[in-house]
Structure formats: C-alpha cells, structure tokens
Amino acid sequence: LNEKLVCGYPLSIFFIVVNEFCERFSYYGMRAVLVLYFKYFLRWDDDLATSIYHTFVALCYLTPILGAIVADSWLGKFKTIIYLSIVYAVGQVAMAVSAIHDITDSDRDGTPDSMTFHIVLSMVGLFLIALGTGGIKPCVAAFGGDQFGEHQDRQRRTFFSVFYLCINGGSLLSTIITPVLRAQECGIYSKQKCYSLAFGVPAALMVVALVVFIIGSGMYYKAEPQGNIMLDVCKCIGFAIKNRYRHRSKQYPKRQHWMDWAEEKYDKLLIAQIKMVLKVLFLYIPLPMFWTLFDQKGSRWTLQATTMDGNFGALVIQPDQMQTVNPILILTLVPIMDSLIYPLIKKCGLNFTSNFYFSFILSNFQKTLPTFPSTSQSQLKLLNMGSNSVTVKLPGNDALILPAAQVYPFINNCNTKFTNLLPEVILFKSATNDLTSKPQEGNNAIRFVNGMKTAVNVSTAAADFGLIEPFYYSNYSQIKNGKATFTLRSGSQSCEYSTNFGFGSSYTFFIHSTLVFGSNCQDSVTAVEDIKPNSVHMALQIPQYFFITAGEVMFSVTGLEFSYSQAPSNMKAVLQAGWLFTVAIGNFIVLIVAELAKIPKQWAEYVLFASLLVAVCVIFSIMAYFYTYIDPTEIEAQFKKKINEDDEDDKSKPGKAEVEMVKRDSIKCHDEYDKATQTKM
Numbered sequence: 001l002n003e004k005l006v007c008g009y010p011l012s013i014f015f016i017v018v019n020e021f022c023e024r025f026s027y028y029g030m031r032a033v034l035v036l037y038f039k040y041f042l043r044w045d046d047d048l049a050t051s052i053y054h055t056f057v058a059l060c061y062l063t064p065i066l067g068a069i070v071a072d073s074w075l076g077k078f079k080t081i082i083y084l085s086i087v088y089a090v091g092q093v094a095m096a097v098s099a100i101h102d103i104t105d106s107d108r109d110g111t112p113d114s115m116t117f118h119i120v121l122s123m124v125g126l127f128l129i130a131l132g133t134g135g136i137k138p139c140v141a142a143f144g145g146d147q148f149g150e151h152q153d154r155q156r157r158t159f160f161s162v163f164y165l166c167i168n169g170g171s172l173l174s175t176i177i178t179p180v181l182r183a184q185e186c187g188i189y190s191k192q193k194c195y196s197l198a199f200g201v202p203a204a205l206m207v208v209a210l211v212v213f214i215i216g217s218g219m220y221y222k223a224e225p226q227g228n229i230m231l232d233v234c235k236c237i238g239f240a241i242k243n244r245y246r247h248r249s250k251q252y253p254k255r256q257h258w259m260d261w262a263e264e265k266y267d268k269l270l271i272a273q274i275k276m277v278l279k280v281l282f283l284y285i286p287l288p289m290f291w292t293l294f295d296q297k298g299s300r301w302t303l304q305a306t307t308m309d310g311n312f313g314a315l316v317i318q319p320d321q322m323q324t325v326n327p328i329l330i331l332t333l334v335p336i337m338d339s340l341i342y343p344l345i346k347k348c349g350l351n352f353t354s355n356f357y358f359s360f361i362l363s364n365f366q367k368t369l370p371t372f373p374s375t376s377q378s379q380l381k382l383l384n385m386g387s388n389s390v391t392v393k394l395p396g397n398d399a400l401i402l403p404a405a406q407v408y409p410f411i412n413n414c415n416t417k418f419t420n421l422l423p424e425v426i427l428f429k430s431a432t433n434d435l436t437s438k439p440q441e442g443n444n445a446i447r448f449v450n451g452m453k454t455a456v457n458v459s460t461a462a463a464d465f466g467l468i469e470p471f472y473y474s475n476y477s478q479i480k481n482g483k484a485t486f487t488l489r490s491g492s493q494s495c496e497y498s499t500n501f502g503f504g505s506s507y508t509f510f511i512h513s514t515l516v517f518g519s520n521c522q523d524s525v526t527a528v529e530d531i532k533p534n535s536v537h538m539a540l541q542i543p544q545y546f547f548i549t550a551g552e553v554m555f556s557v558t559g560l561e562f563s564y565s566q567a568p569s570n571m572k573a574v575l576q577a578g579w580l581f582t583v584a585i586g587n588f589i590v591l592i593v594a595e596l597a598k599i600p601k602q603w604a605e606y607v608l609f610a611s612l613l614v615a616v617c618v619i620f621s622i623m624a625y626f627y628t629y630i631d632p633t634e635i636e637a638q639f640k641k642k643i644n645e646d647d648e649d650d651k652s653k654p655g656k657a658e659v660e661m662v663k664r665d666s667i668k669c670h671d672e673y674d675k676a677t678q679t680k681m
C-alpha cells in the first residue's frame, strides 16, 4: 500500500479530495443555472425545462452502475476515472459552447437563429456529463477508500468525512458563483446573459480536477480489476436459482442460504462475496424514500421559497440561493457531529424527520394566496372612482357602502346580471389570463387599469406597461421588491406614483377618471391587492434545512463509508453504485409522485411523503438492528487460505470424489463465514 504518509494519512488522498472538490464545483455549478438556461436561452416552457432537468439528474445517478462495472471488471478505478473525466470535461465544454448565442446569431439581433444547433449540442453535452459525473462517482470514493490499509479504519472514516466536506465546499462555492456569472452580460455582436461563462467556469474546473488527479498518479495504490466480475455474479446467482428450483423436492437437504445452491459450479469465495453484497443491497431497499425527500430541496423547497419573504435586512436572498444553506450546514455540522453529537446520537439510537415540520410551514405560507373562482364563477371588482361613497346593491347580497377610491372584490356566478350601477362605479371583470399563482423568484406581478377617458402610458425604471387605452388594462410586468416609482404620461403631461413592494405579491393599479396630471398622482391611483405579499419569512426554512441536513450527515456520510467497508474487495465500486442507485430511485419517485401524479392538495403530498418516511424509518431501524457487520477482508482471507489448503490436499490425495469435497468445504466455509459475521451492528 501507499508509503508516503502525512499525519498517518496517505499523501495520495490529498489529490483525490482536491479532485472531488473541483468535480463537485463543476457539477453543482452547471446544475445551478441549468433550468434557467433551458427557460431563457433555449426558450423552453417550465414543464419541459423541469422534466429534462429531473431526467438529467436521475441519469447522473444511474450511470454510476456503468462506471462501477467498467472499473471493477475491466479498466480498474484509476483508468476509469481518467477516461470518464475526459468525457465529462468534453461534455462541460460542449455545454459552454452551446450557450454562445453569437455562433448562430447571423442577423446579430441577440437571439440565436438556429435553436436546433444549441439544443442538440447542449443535449449531447448533458449526456456526456451524466456519463462522466455518474461514471466516476462510485470510483472516486472507492478509490479513496482503497488508499488505506487494513488497520487504518479510523483514518478511512475521517477520509470519508473530509471527502464529504470537499463535496460541499465545492458545491457551495459554485452555487454562489455561477448564478453571478450568468447574470453578467457578454457577447461579440450583442450583449446577452452570460450562460457560456456560467458553464465555461465549471468546464475549466473539471479540467483542473483531471489534471490534479493525474499529478497524483505516482502515489496511488491501484487495485487490479479482477475480470468480468458482474457477469460472474449474474451467472452465479442465475445458477443458484436454477439449481434450487431443480432440487425443490423434499428429498434434497436444505442449505443454509439459497446462494449455496451455486456451490456445485462456482467458487466458494465468489458465493461468499455475493452473499455480502446481497446483504447490503437488501438493507438499501428503504433508502430511496430518504432521497425522495432530500431531493425536493432543489424543486419543492425552492418553489416554497418563492412564496416567502427573502428580506434579511442588508441581504436580500433569492429563492434558489436558499439551497446554499445545505452545504453551509454540512460544513459546520460534519465536524460537530463527528466529534460531539454523532457519538451521542449513536449511543441513544435517535432518528427523526424534518418533513412534519415542513408540512407545518407549508400550511402557513399558502395563506397568502387568495381564493380563486371556480370554472363556473368569475372574479369581479367594484371600483368607486368618484369622490363620495356610494351605496351598491349586489344581486343576492345586502346593500354595500363603497367608499370613494375603494375597490370591492368578489366572486360571483357567471350569469349574474348587474343593473343600475352609478356611472362612477366601475365594474371590473378580471380577464381569463389573470394571475392565479405566485409570481416567480419572489417578484411582484403588476398591472394597471386605465379609468380615464384618454390613453395613458405607464412606465418604471424596471418595466414599461405601454400605452393603456381608456377603460382597458395593461399586461402584467414583474417588479422586484422595494420602492418603485411609476411615471404616468398622457401627451406632454405626466405625474409620478410611488409605492413599496414586498415579495411575491400581485397588484392591479386603477387610474381614476378624476386624475389631474401634475407632479404627483398619489391620490389618483388605487392599488388593489390580488395576491398578498409573502408574509412568511424565508428564515423559517432554515430549521427544515437543518433537520434534513442533520439527517444527511448521519445517513449519507456514514452510508458512503458503510458501502465501502461492507463490500468485498472486487465489488467496492459496485456497492458505491448501488448506494447511488437508491438516489436515482428516489429521484424517480419525486418525478412520478410530484410531477406526474399531481396530487391536488400540496399539503396532502407532503403528509404522504412524511408518513412514508416515518414508516420507512421504522422498517429501516428493524433491518439495521438485525444487520451484522462483516469484515470482508478477513472473510476473503479465510476463504483463500482454505482454497489453498484444499488444493494441497487434492494434490496429496488424488482420486477423491469431487462431490464429497464440495460438501465438506461447504460445511467448513459456512462455519468461517458465520464466525466472521457474529458481531452485531
């Protein structure tokens, strides 16, 4: 093994953790701006953008199986990492090139002329990235683990914690930096949002990751691949099932494990290794439920943040920036957990979920949405444009006193007739394209209704509402939070109207018929709140991030190490891939339940997830209680020793019946396997 040690750690792991830092920077940085690239550069709608995004993420966790098989059976981990990193870097470069609008912008108007070129190149890029990032993922962690000797268990555990810290250090930096890069303007002929830079920097980091990994080349311990192990595993399992079926009659004695039915044909060491793998894979069955919840951070939790108030005083947090809370918490929690809380929790055996808390927060924030009309109803607003209050009698309602410059919103059946409304009372029936959900990214959706007899032009620094005809309304425009000043113009006359906005509201501003242009038209515009601003503060998401991240630290960091330590020597990467496969299934559950099944009530969906997770926690605790830790190296050594002894025996006692030998070995090896697996978890 590795001879160069620094403080008891092999020097080679330095290159591996730096490689992981850069690779995760590259992956998360690119992912942070991907949906926006789809939406604003490729001009896809929300549904297509989110579907392709989730498919890409799921693919990234499916490809580890491919990488692991190649590494464990054919190329070895080192070469697999090198080759797939090259594929990965090419994919990142393809993404960066696909985002250069100037390439196909022959008319130089700032928009690409051949969208097909950009779509095809970016899809090829994403496919290569998924192949690269997924393919190397199980290899890098397992390769890092390989650098430690048999007696360096403690150091290996610390390595997996530091490895996790590097993942989160890289992802934290990139999720802060790439959105800033994207917001820059760049271009040769015309300036546009700089997606090419936002993808280019992650591409550069991937090249750095590859170079760093190659520099460490001379220092690594490189375990040799041991043939097409996965094919052998599949054949062996298939034979065991077939053989068991052939000998199903009661006259054949039972065997301790169903895999023992492969003994007639397969090496006992291989059978023992398959038993180890199956034992761990069985324990993985409930895991996808955790990832289902965990991966909603990127989708549901970010959407939840768009309905919250992100004003932190000097700092205004954007909804997608809330995701950085996860790596920040990891960077603080991993050291605390490792040295203090984790040993304590391990002693008490506590387990918890953040989802019930999450459901509680959710039920609160939805209160800022008004009641929208059903398909048989319409939303109407009565606006008194006069200077005195008026009494209005609505069909089926008591008389209503409507003060001057006030609006009365109500929902009514479509066929209701209104008669005898005073001339100064405007009946405003909302159009079918009315906003019925919170505006995106915490913005405010604003429109104007012109109650004057002349057309009025309305504009602010951030938006132009255009010329609004008499008794007509403008389209919605998005306004950021804070103070906004609107300029109202008619011919050469103008006046200004100012107001303050929070986050995620929608307003209709009514311009009174009595408006007189001058310096100020504060009293001649009435604001009607269609959707209330977000009243629940984004800081309230921090506890739910805390709980899910604490769960991640206890579950994911240890899981990485567990998958390594419990895997037989020739299937280390395969078990890492098995762990990542549970992440892929979790993502598919999100896709199916959250995206396709479309449970009508959001709270019901969360309660469903929370209940499932609680049930899964109970099942998992029982399974983990009965799991017995094994030492694969010891078991393998014993088997190898036994096989060598038997070979010697065979040479000295020629002609011994093969079947007899298989039976005897089988009994001995079972005893050894059982002895090595006696220690409970």
Ligand SMILES: N[C@@H](Cc1ccccc1)C(=O)N[C@@H](Cc1ccccc1)C(=O)O
Residues within 6 Å of the ligand: 024, 028, 164, 167, 168, 171, 172, 175, 297, 323, 324, 326, 327, 330, 552, 556, 583
């Ligand atoms: N905590 C995450 C990183 C993260 C950063 C920013 C937003 C969300 C998440 C993390 O450590 N990820 C690890 C392990 C992992 C977790 C979930 C699914 C697969 C792997 C990673 O390797 O990316």
